[in-house]
Amino acid sequence: MAQDERAFLDHIEKGAFRLGVAEQKWRLEAIGWPHVYIGVRARDGRWFTLRFECTNYPIGLPTACLWDLERSARLAVEHWPKSRGGRVAAVFNPSWKEGTALYLPCDREAMLGHDAWPTTLPELIWRPIDGIAQYLEIVYELLNSYDYTPAAVSAP
């Protein structure tokens, strides 16, 4: 087993990840290294699957996109979480990089070219010691914020 996969498996045995599972904030759905599929529960009870690409975890930042497990494809735009115009829309933006990543400072793809983020958004910068639970906490908070509104079509 590769070192990055072993590090990931160690992290999901830690208290922060296991507590999130126990509280039904997120659930591990599948692993096909370097991809990991984790569902995150939204305020209305819907589960959104994120497909993480975790090469070089946890030193390397992961990158994640919304995923449809049944179709084995990125989640169709009509199923994406919607926003009242606040923080959710900025992160779940299907027109940014064609929906291949979330627009978050803890995401590898989003971090590219944003040298100011460690100064302007330090709380959202990837922390290898916290690992995947940090990314999930950020997404869970957004999907449970007042700005989140259900997708036009229910998530599959």
Add this chain to the structure above:
Amino acid sequence: MTREINPLALQRNLKLENITVFYQAEGLNSVEVVEVERETTVATLRDVLCRKHDWPEEILLFAEDVDDELDTTVLVCELGISEATKLHAHRCRKIDVSVSYNGVTLPYVYGPSATIARIKHHAAIDGFHLSEEAAAEHVLQIKGTTIQPQPGTHLGSLVGHPECRIAFDLIPKHRVQGASESLT
């Protein structure tokens, strides 16, 4: 090759003979987890944790968001905590908290197992009279730092003994924004 994961596989508390205890503590910056037999008393659990972390004897255990320390004769399985058993270990019985917003500072006193979510709710809604919606768009930040503890963080994990005090600012959550060219 993708392998399916049973979502319940990580919830070890389904094993009838054991109970999973999640805990935070003075000096720990992460959520820890331990499994104990259902008939374990709070006193025995405290001894187990003291040996594991080399803590002093005066450590007290608290249930999450309950300000009084736990009765050490109670069984862990009788704590009556629904989703997950979440405890806190600390030497401070009470912690002095101040929250500042728009130039006004309000004082509070909590047990060390108080969550950041509970403190923010008290300060933002009861103290500074923000609406539920407005409060949700604000966050507590440790005064003089950029540290914004997660809602589930226990107060005591941010505070040492014998100081037993901390100050927060209530500030708006940041919206993720970057260079305009990066948004295309």
